[in-house]
Every structure is written in C-alpha cells, then in structure tokens.
Amino acid sequence: MIWEHKTEPLAPAHVFAGRFLAQFLIALAFVAFALAIGMIGYTILGKLPLIDAFLESSMLLSGAGPLYTERNSSNALKIFSSIYSLFSTLVVVVSVGLLASPVVHRLFHAVHTEKTKRP
Incomplete structure (x- = not known):
C-alpha cells in the first residue's frame, strides 16, 4: 500500500477511508488467523x-x-499456553499498529502540508 509523499497534497477523505478499511481487514485477518491457531492448539493439546x-x-x-x-x-498445554499468550500480545500490538498507521500518517501529512502552505 503506497501512500502519498510529503510533497503531494493530502489525500481525499474517501482515499483515507479506503486505506483505513484495507488496514482494518488486514488486522482482522491477522486476528482471525491467530484465533484459529489458538483454537487448534487448545483442541489438540488440551x-x-x-x-x-x-x-x-x-x-x-x-x-x-x-x-x-x-x-x-x-506440560505441552502449559507450554503452548505460554507461547500463545506471548504471541497474542504481539498480535494485539501489530493490529493496533495496522489500525493506527493510516490515522498517524494522515495527521503528520496534514501538519506537514499546513507548515509548507504558510508564508
């Protein structure tokens, strides 16, 4: 996903909404995949x-x-639970990063374009 460069104007709202939706769907797929891994592990080991x-x-x-x-x-279930717990923390951090990236990019881009417009 390529976003506009700092020298380009701010993208329209519908482009931002599309980017946010794409990031949301990626995060949702990542969480669903992580949930499936956990379900398989707990079904087999537990x-x-x-x-x-x-x-x-x-x-x-x-x-x-x-x-x-x-x-x-x-012991296998305990080890799986420990590893899955650490993995779950990583999934949450990555998902928040995916959801925040279009918002933070737009905020920084808007601030940058306002600075360059001033005389």
Missing part, C-alpha cells in the same frame, strides 16, 4: 471442545488471561 477452545483463545487474545489451564494440565 482436548477442549471447539467452543471452549474458542473461549480460551479469545480470552488470551483480548488480554483477559487463560481460563482452563489448570495445575493438572499437560
């Missing part, structure tokens, strides 16, 4: 039903923490 695997994965992705990882869980 022997959880799909709905419980979905709940566990979504709780970790949202930052609320695990629900079903207990002391009597297998």
Whole structure:
C-alpha cells in the first residue's frame, strides 16, 4: 500500500477511508488467523471442545488471561499456553499498529502540508 509523499497534497477523505478499511481487514485477518491457531492448539493439546477452545483463545487474545489451564494440565498445554499468550500480545500490538498507521500518517501529512502552505 503506497501512500502519498510529503510533497503531494493530502489525500481525499474517501482515499483515507479506503486505506483505513484495507488496514482494518488486514488486522482482522491477522486476528482471525491467530484465533484459529489458538483454537487448534487448545483442541489438540488440551482436548477442549471447539467452543471452549474458542473461549480460551479469545480470552488470551483480548488480554483477559487463560481460563482452563489448570495445575493438572499437560506440560505441552502449559507450554503452548505460554507461547500463545506471548504471541497474542504481539498480535494485539501489530493490529493496533495496522489500525493506527493510516490515522498517524494522515495527521503528520496534514501538519506537514499546513507548515509548507504558510508564508
């Protein structure tokens, strides 16, 4: 996705909306992929039903923490939960970056074009 250079005028609102929508869809696909990884891991390693695997994965992705990882869980499940928790944090950071990038770019570009217009 190529954005306008600092010497070019500010893009119209519909172009900005299209960029934001594209970034939103990329972030959504990234989160859905991460959720699928978690569901597969919890289904295979934790022997959880799909709905419980979905709940566990979504709780970790949202930052609320695990629900079903207990002391009597297998070591493989504990390791997966730890790695998935770290991965979930990365997913959140990347998703926020994807959503913020068009807004921050537009803000900086607007400030820059205002500075160059002044006499």
